[in-house]
Amino acid sequence: MDAFLIQGNGPLRGRLRVNGSKNAALPQMAAVLLTDDPVTLRGLPDLADLRSMVALLDELGCIREDEPSAPGAFGPILTLRAEPGGDPHARYDIVRTMRAGICVLGPLVARRGVARVAMPGGCAIGDRPVDLHLRGLEALGAVITLEEGDIVARAPKGGLRGATLFLGGASGPTVLGTANVMCAATLARGTTIIESAACEPEIVDLARMLNAMGAKVRGAGSPRITVEGVERLGGVEHEVMPDRIEAGTFMVAAAITRGEIELENCPLDCLMAATEQLRLSGVEVESDAEGDGWRSTCQVRMARRPKPMQVTTHPHPGFPTDLQAQFMALACVADGNSIITERIFAERFMHVPELGRMGARLSRQGPTVVATGIERLRGAPVMASDLRASAGLVLAGLAAEGETLVRRVYHLDRGYERLEERLAPLGARIKRVEEVK
Numbered sequence: 324m325d326a327f328l329i330q331g332n333g334p335l336r337g338r339l340r341v342n343g344s345k346n347a348a349l350p351q352m353a354a355v356l357l358t359d360d361p362v363t364l365r366g367l368p369d370l371a372d373l374r375s376m377v378a379l380l381d382e383l384g385c386i387r388e389d390e391p392s393a394p395g396a397f398g399p400i401l402t403l404r405a406e407p408g409g410d411p412h413a414r415y416d417i418v419r420t421m422r423a424g425i426c427v428l429g430p431l432v433a434r435r436g437v438a439r440v441a442m443p444g445g446c447a448i449g450d451r452p453v454d455l456h457l458r459g460l461e462a463l464g465a466v467i468t469l470e471e472g473d474i475v476a477r478a479p480k481g482g483l484r485g486a487t488l489f490l491g492g493a494s495g496p497t498v499l500g501t502a503n504v505m506c507a508a509t510l511a512r513g514t515t516i517i518e519s520a521a522c523e524p525e526i527v528d529l530a531r532m533l534n535a536m537g538a539k540v541r542g543a544g545s546p547r548i549t550v551e552g553v554e555r556l557g558g559v560e561h562e563v564m565p566d567r568i569e570a571g572t573f574m575v576a577a578a579i580t581r582g583e584i585e586l587e588n589c590p591l592d593c594l595m596a597a598t599e600q601l602r603l604s605g606v607e608v609e610s611d612a613e614g615d616g617w618r619s620t621c622q623v624r625m626a627r628r629p630k631p632m633q634v635t636t637h638p639h640p641g642f643p644t645d646l647q648a649q650f651m652a653l654a655c656v657a658d659g660n661s662i663i664t665e666r667i668f669a670e671r672f673m674h675v676p677e678l679g680r681m682g683a684r685l686s687r688q689g690p691t692v693v694a695t696g697i698e699r700l701r702g703a704p705v706m707a708s709d710l711r712a713s714a715g716l717v718l719a720g721l722a723a724e725g726e727t728l729v730r731r732v733y734h735l736d737r738g739y740e741r742l743e744e745r746l747a748p749l750g751a752r753i754k755r756v757e758e759v760k
């Protein structure tokens with residue numbers, strides 16, 4: 324297994340281009356199952372999770388029609404075509420490693436009339452239920468049973484039918500649940516209204532792709548989405564939106580090292596909660612006025628120790644839970660006490676004890692962590708546990724005094740493409756090493 328060896332080395336300076344979004348691409352790849360025509364996605368990063376999704380779709384009968392640029396290469400262009408009648412069984416050994424595989428459920432049951440998808444397990448950030456996904460599809464007429472650990476969804480004779488449904492749960496809306504139901508509704512007979520839909524930009528991007536395939540989706544990005552079912556969907560070429568979480572991670576890299584980074588292809592318009600918090604902490608974030616809010620060029624600079632922050636994660640447009648660990652790393656070196664509350668995934672604090680190994684003064688009380696800022700963290704061997712916790716540890720290592728070894732960076736490779744090769748040109752002393760046993 325690989326690790327990252329990082330030497331804290333002062334300010335990062337330079338330019339980075341934000342990659343396409345993992346969390347937008349995954350449901351878009353699943354949407355290939357809604358049509359027999361070829362679908363081309365552009366701007367895809369080379370990520371373990373996207374490669375897993377291609378493997379899952381391959382098992383579901385989707386043929387890759389693009390020519391990889393080199394044997395085994397992945398991205399930035401991917402063309403897939405779903406063979407009618409493929410095997411509608413998404414097996415546990417893939418869904419286990421990439422729980423986003425659940426988002427093939429809606430497209431499969433809508434297009435094939437039957438879907439068999441392994442129940443995704445939990446993960447490091449806690450229990451990951453799918454009850455809202457199932458409730459939403461049942462509202463469209465699907466009959467859902469659990470058979471040997473698999474979710475089996477069957478459409479009624481005549482196919483799914485539109486319905487008005489409430490999709491909110493105790494922790495608010497569900498992003499992939501909204502994607503699943505929205506996709507299924509595109510081929511249901513009649514009109515579907517999804518109340519308490521997720522408002523994340525990735526849902527907006529998916530709706531754009533579906534409408535380009537001939538769907539009739541309105542209201543994506545708002546809590547109420549309306550879908551008029553159509554007979555069939557056609558193929559499409561779609562450019563995946565930039566990754567707002569990767570962009571936010573790079574912004575914190577500039578802030579925590581007191582450097583200056585120019586970000587290209589930055590979805591600044593989707594990051595207002597995070598940029599507001601950065602500005603409150605003393606970080607300068609400026610962008611070119613004329614850019615499209617989803618693909619801006621922006622400058623992030625920080626000359627001083629950050630001011631303490633109060634962060635509570637919420638569904639979009641609130642502060643994104645996927646940036647909580649990164650901002651906690653920044654809070655560790657703030658000039659005062661910060662309060663960070665996690666409202667989406669109660670257990671998303673695996674990075675807390677690891678940051679503590681670097682000298683951070685963090686005290687957890689339930690869903691809240693109080694960070695007593697210190698002048699500087701100290702490098703130490705730390706263990707990555709999940710994708711965004713790993714990112715937080717890398718950021719801490721960039722700013723720490725001395726050497727940090729971040730172990731099990733396979734977690735990081737799920738959502739950041741060769742992160743070490745992108746940070747090194749900005750002055751980061753970071754390299755990938757074979758993990759010593």
Ligand code: EPZ
Nearest residue numbers: 346423452453454455456492494496497498499645667710
């Ligand atoms: C998506 O996961 C993202 N993943 C996550 O990013 C992100 O953290 C999450 O949305 C929240 O923004 C992808 O898009 C691939 P949810 P998703 O359903 O859709 C509860 C990353 O780091 N819930 O919006 O699976 C759930 O437990 C990943 O890139 C139910 O109760 O998350 C949570 O508390 C991690 N029942 C809340 O809702 C359900 O049926 C939000 O979860 C579904 C969810």
